[in-house]
Amino acid sequence: MRRIVILALSLVLSAAVAVAQGRAGDFPSQPLRLIIGFPPGSAADITARLVGAVMSDRLGQQVVVESRPGAGSSIAAEFVARAPADGYTLYIGTSSNVTNTAINPNLRFNFVKDLAPVTPLTILPLILAVHPSLGVSSVEELIAVARSKPGELTYASVGPGTTPHLATELFSVRAKIKLVHVPYQGSPPAVTDLLAARVSMMLGVASTIMPHVEAGRLKALASSSAKRSHAAPNVPTMAEAGLPDFEAGVWFGLMVPAGTPRPVIEKLSAAANAALASDDVVAKLRAQTFEPMGGSPEEFARFIARETVKWSAAAEAAGLKN
Template sequence: MPSRRAVLAAASLAALPARAQAPWAPDGPVRLIQGFAPGGTTDIVARLLAPSLAAALGQPVVVENRPGAGGTLAAEALARARPDGRTMMMLNNAFAVTAATFRRLPYDPLAEVVPVSQVATMPLVFLTPPTGPLTSVAALVEAAKARPGALNLGTVGVGSTQHFVAEAFQAMAGVKLTHVPYRGTPAAVLALRQGEVQLVVETVAAVLGQIRAGEARAIALSTAQRFPGLPEVPTMREAGLAEFDLATWFTLAFPAGIPPAAVARVQAETARALADPDLAARMREMGLTPVGSDAATASSVIRRDIQRWRDLVVAAGIPQQEQ
């Protein structure tokens, strides 16, 4: 039978508050992979966030570029990584676009990837030639309806986010333009200036310099809110398309099987980092809006966009691709 002293000791211990568990942390260096070349917006977002995560988690966070196949090579590497918290990925809209446009993928985008936090968003901008009559969305729609298929639309490629946003515009505005894919933003903007195309859709970050230099005219933004760096440019909603709200997003993710404690810790540290005025200011200078959402919100945006783009593929007759 336990002694009176043992009973009292046990009672005293039971009365003490439970010792708080140490927060989750990786047990070694962390790879932050992304599926595009160095110097692109996704790469820059990853490199802006990495130092803050490294300081908070107590381990180096090394950005690793795995470009190719629209980001699917990097996404496959994430899906096949051990779920130990030492491999993350900076996703962007291409993750949802490829889920809609590729006939088969070597991973399940909904089951094998765990979104942690939406890091930032960025509007796309609709550009027309720097001179000429296409000075507004209304003028563009009027011209396109007068000559269906006669106006040309330039983007950085078939199946790109820019292409899909342009297709959404055509569907909502009830117009038809002829899509002309280019190898990059400079080529598309040059074609705009030379009159080969009458509309280019691109991310704000990619063309902010050309807009400010007068090489292209910005007639509308794809998001519901105006961009502070181009305060005079209206949104598509303001231009008459009440349901138009499409943004480029950048989301941090883990492979499936990751402990919930890891998701919670990295989400909290991401939100804390993005609340820093210096980091937020650097992002805004690039045309980015810092977010730091919770995991559920990040996941719902991805699921929504995958379904949205799958519906558009069918409606617009966009051919599916092989990886």
């Protein structure tokens, strides 16, 4: 009798695996939704559209980009985390999800457990920019002005808990200055107010900051990358500007709800990596200051783990943990 039960269970499990594999083999049989947590025109949107276009060709189904901004991309992340784990609802995960988790451990979803990594896509350096009316031309001068006016200078971010928010708070701790945080829902409105001098400064992604720097509307003081960015070769790094070991970047990666079948994840990863291997996509990304990444689900998982350790420590140092 026991042998019969074991045989029956084995047959059931084999049938389940066969069904899952069959479904994965037919995947995708309908359009896919690619959810981003920032508004149209943002860095997440640019990454999604450039990579998604090639993925559409590779998968034979349209990848439709959908924006659900707010709460530092947590609204979009939670939406995808609660979606069916069938591979048809994708998410552009971002460093801001990691930093948001670092300061808000009581979110209604678990970024690491509820979402599965597929492929790291792109990364951008952050550029510390100020409005010319502030009258500073270096990080040293900015720190001097901030120290002379504690609590008077303001800085924009793309939302509470995002990488620019946490990175600027870390900057203020390291520089021993007090700044006032003004959060926005994404880069476009934040940069708009910086251009209008409604805020004093911003650590923003190079793709949205540098065009205004080159036009003379903003001043770039430093880059957050470990070495000078190809997008801003004349802008010194934070280390060169006097803050050693200061490194931060905004990255974007493809994710799906946890529990998505492994064959589906591998198919999505192959399509995303094919996009990042395209000379046309790489050229378009670099023209907008992105650096392509690429890699396996396992490599992306290890990358997220390292980022989690780094930003949790930064949040604690800045006194931002809730």
